[in-house]
Amino acid sequence: xxxxxxxxxxxxxxxxAQSLTRTARRTRRLAYLQAAPLALVFLVFFLVPLALTVMVxxxxxxEYEIIPAxxxxxxxxxxxxxxxxxDPCTTLRTYLSTLKFCFLTWxxxxxxxxxxxxxxxxxxxxxxxxxxxxxxxTIPFWTSNVIRMISWIPLLGRNGLVNDTLRSVGIIDxxxxxxxxxxxxxxxxxxxxxxxFMIVPIFNSMARIDRSLLEAAYDAGATGWQTxxxxxxxxxxxxxxxxxxxxxxxxxxxxVTVGIMGGQQIASVGKVIxxxxxxxxxxxxxxxxxxxxxxxxxxxxxxxxxxxxxxxL
Amino acid sequence: xxxxxxxxxxxxxxxxxxxxxAFLYGPTLTILVxxxxxxxxxxxxxxxxxxxxxxxxxxxxxxxxxIWAALWRSLRLxxxxxxxxxxxxxxxxxxxxxHFRGEGALFTIAVASLIVPSIVVSLGIGxxxxxLDDLVNAAAAATGWGWLQEHGTLMGLYTSALGAxxxxxxxxxxxxxxxxFNRFDPAYEEAARDLGATGAQxxxxxxxxxxxxSLVGVALFGFTLSFDELARTSQAIGGRNTLPLELQGLTxxxxxxxxxxxxxxxxxxxxxxxxxxxxxxxxxxxxKARRALLG
Numbered sequence: 001x002x003x004x005x006x007x008x009x010x011x012x013x014x015x016x017a018q019s020l021t022r023t024a025r026r027t028r029r030l031a032y033l034q035a036a037p038l039a040l041v042f043l044v045f046f047l048v049p050l051a052l053t054v055m056v057x058x059x060x061x062x063e064y065e066i067i068p069a070x071x072x073x074x075x076x077x078x079x080x081x082x083x084x085x086x087d088p089c090t091t092l093r094t095y096l097s098t099l100k101f102c103f104l105t106w107x108x109x110x111x112x113x114x115x116x117x118x119x120x121x122x123x124x125x126x127x128x129x130x131x132x133x134x135x136x137x138t139i140p141f142w143t144s145n146v147i148r149m150i151s152w153i154p155l156l157g158r159n160g161l162v163n164d165t166l167r168s169v170g171i172i173d174x175x176x177x178x179x180x181x182x183x184x185x186x187x188x189x190x191x192x193x194x195x196x197f198m199i200v201p202i203f204n205s206m207a208r209i210d211r212s213l214l215e216a217a218y219d220a221g222a223t224g225w226q227t228x229x230x231x232x233x234x235x236x237x238x239x240x241x242x243x244x245x246x247x248x249x250x251x252x253x254x255x256v257t258v259g260i261m262g263g264q265q266i267a268s269v270g271k272v273i274x275x276x277x278x279x280x281x282x283x284x285x286x287x288x289x290x291x292x293x294x295x296x297x298x299x300x301x302x303x304x305x306x307x308x309x310x311x312x313l
Numbered sequence: 314x315x316x317x318x319x320x321x322x323x324x325x326x327x328x329x330x331x332x333x334x335a336f337l338y339g340p341t342l343t344i345l346v347x348x349x350x351x352x353x354x355x356x357x358x359x360x361x362x363x364x365x366x367x368x369x370x371x372x373x374x375x376x377x378x379x380i381w382a383a384l385w386r387s388l389r390l391x392x393x394x395x396x397x398x399x400x401x402x403x404x405x406x407x408x409x410x411x412h413f414r415g416e417g418a419l420f421t422i423a424v425a426s427l428i429v430p431s432i433v434v435s436l437g438i439g440x441x442x443x444x445l446d447d448l449v450n451a452a453a454a455a456t457g458w459g460w461l462q463e464h465g466t467l468m469g470l471y472t473s474a475l476g477a478x479x480x481x482x483x484x485x486x487x488x489x490x491x492x493x494f495n496r497f498d499p500a501y502e503e504a505a506r507d508l509g510a511t512g513a514q515x516x517x518x519x520x521x522x523x524x525x526x527s528l529v530g531v532a533l534f535g536f537t538l539s540f541d542e543l544a545r546t547s548q549a550i551g552g553r554n555t556l557p558l559e560l561q562g563l564t565x566x567x568x569x570x571x572x573x574x575x576x577x578x579x580x581x582x583x584x585x586x587x588x589x590x591x592x593x594x595x596x597x598x599x600x601k602a603r604r605a606l607l608g
Contacts (some may be wrong), residue, residue, distance in 0.1 A: 010479075026424055027411050027491075028411065028511075030408075030411065031407075031408040031411040031412065031413040032408070032413055033408075034404040034405060034407050034408035034411075034421060035404070035405050035408035035409070035416070037401050037404065037405075038402070038405040038419070038423075038483060038487070039419055041401065041476065041479050041480075041483060042419070042422050042423065042426055042480070042483070044476060045434075045438055045476030045477065045479060045480050046334070046422065046425075046426045046429075046434065046437075046480050048437075048441060048457065049434065049436075049438045049440065049441045050433070050434075051435050052437060052440050052441050052444060053433065053436060053437040053440060056440055056444075067363070081429045090368065097451070105575060112333060115326065116327055116328070116329070116330055116333055119326040119327065120330075122546060123319075123323050123326055123327070125320070133330070133590070136334060136337075137333075137334075137337070138335050139560045139584075139587055140341070140535035142337065142342070142533065142534075142538075142541075142583055142586075142587050143537070143541065143579075143580050143583040143584070144540075144541045144560065144576070144579050144580065144583065145541060145543065145557075146541075146543060146556060146560040146561050146580055147344070147392035147560070147576040149342070149564075150344065150560075150573075150576055151341050151343060151344040151571060151576065152340050153344075153356060153357075153448075153571075154343045154344060154347055154357045155343060156329055157356065157357050159357045160357050160358075161343070161358055164357075164358065165472065170324070175471075190362055192336065192340070195333075197429060204409065220434075224320075224322060235603055245428055246428070248340025249430055250431070251429075252430055253429075253430020253431055253432045253433060253544070254430075254432075254544070255432055256543055256544055256547075256561060259561075260329075260564050262559065264565065267455050267479060270432040273432050273433075273436060274432060274547065274548070277436060277439065282440060282443070285436055286436065286440065287438050289432070289433045289437075289532060292430060292432075292433060292540065293429065293430070293433050294393050294567070296428075296429070296430060300428060
């Protein structure tokens with residue numbers, strides 16, 4: 001018995017080690033196989049298109065076709081007149097207008113999103129109610145954006161509910177004209193559509209905050225505001241950063257909301273690109289897209305410095 | 314904190330929350346009401362009688378735009394995107410758990426795909442397919458092969474538009490799978506393996522049932538995000554538009570409550586899908602709990 005049994009322990013580790021490396025190798029091969037379809041989709045529909053955009057942005061074009069010959073003229077066109085200090089060029093003006101929408105939307109969505117998430121995370125006590133209220137906040141996100149924009153027409157129009165109510169109460173004599181198809185309605189729609197992108201990550205960050213920290217702050221004599229500012233806000237920063245990235249990129253590249261809510265009269269960077277695409281000026285559109293991408297990347301980089309996204313999930 | 318009486322802060326915040334919900338749902342409710350406007354009614358209040366006039370107008374078609382064909386296209390595409398999003402994100406999630414070389418890069422690319430402005434992605438895909446068309450045309454001219462001649466365009470619902478939608482839905486799917494697998498206890502799989510289950514058996518009988526509700530969540534994201542997608546589709550679809558694209562065009566041309574009727578209809582469809590998904594998710598969870606009790 002012992003003669004047969006003895007060698008076993010000596011052999012076993014070697015065999016195990018060998019099968020382990022074989023298993024490990026098989027596992028890794030399987031991992032590549034499982035990730036490959038996703039990687040392929042991103043390669044074909046994201047990386048290659050981006051590379052082609054950069055390439056075409058350096059091509060020439062005329063009314064009929066794009067010509068694969070190197071030129072920087074498209075970029076010169078984008079910034080045409082921007083060196084003159086007296087009046088800003090079209091590109092600069094468009095960017096300033098878009099940045100204004102971006103900043104206003106960011107400020108409002110952050111304020112509203114933070115408050116809503118704070119209420120849900122710290123003031124709703126039953127987990128079931130919390131889940132239900134959270135769902136109420138996210139359901140509109142899964143419905144059509146265009147419809148949600150159109151739905152402001154009966155409220156904000158010249159004879160809309162807001163004007164009618166104000167008039168019947170006697171606050172105004174004539175209807176306010178600038179409610180619909182104005183900067184106001186554009187920002188309103190942006191806030192309406194995008195606050196959810198703030199609520200979800202901020203709520204997620206808040207849900208991870210150890211409740212005993214708040215107890216400690218309370219016991220140490222901190223007021224509600226002090227706890228909020230010195231404990232909750234710093235611990236919620238990753239959520240705020242993720243939400244901000246979403247809102248900034250959504251507004252910077254937008255052309256649909258500005259188009260519909262601005263009555264097709266307000267310029268935006270995305271709209272410039274869309275118009276150039278529809279008039280078949282592909283290299284010009286590509287150059288504008290590359291500039292937009294650069295601008296957005298700079299804004300995002302500033303924020304990703306603050307957080308490690310993967311740890312947040 | 315939870316045992317303390319509620320202060321004035323609670324009531325203030327609750328009021329704020331209620332106002333936010335009103336802001337969120339109020340406008341949609343107004344067009345729901347106005348879509349039942351009487352035949353003489355206009356785009357704003359007051360209601361000029363109550364009727365289903367605008368729905369029947371919608372049913373008989375909206376003039377030049379074939380809205381039902383667009384709806385059908387959007388539905389088909391939505392289901393394809395949903396299926397691909399669930400399957401691809403699930404397997405990618407499994408791969409990320411095992412770790413592989415390049416996982417950091419792939420994750421960065423997925424996140425980048427989410428936050429690069431939609432118009433840029435759309436333009437890129439549009440360019441890609443135009444250049445492909447040019448290549449095919451050149452090949453057709455050079456070879457003279459019959460099957461290459463007059464192919465039209467490679468751009469279409471299940472090529473460029475499908476790809477554009479996936480760049481938007483897959484990152485969401487992957488992020489959800491990350492969150493799900495971070496909370497997944499590997500002991501279940503080890504138990505299955507110890508009992509002699511193969512990898513495929515473990516997936517089918519252990520992992521998928523446990524993750525069922527989350528996979529339904531991924532499906533919900535896949536379908537609804539695709540069904541409502543507009544910005545990424547805009548430059549990446551051939552001649553035949555999806556429903557959101559037609560809707561966007563209609564906002565400038567239609568001046569009757571017909572468009573509200575269409576809005577009510579699309580919103581109802583979205584809500585139906587959301588309800589189905591949430592219901593299925595809850596049912597799966599309940600069934601799991603019941604089985605755990607019985608087992």
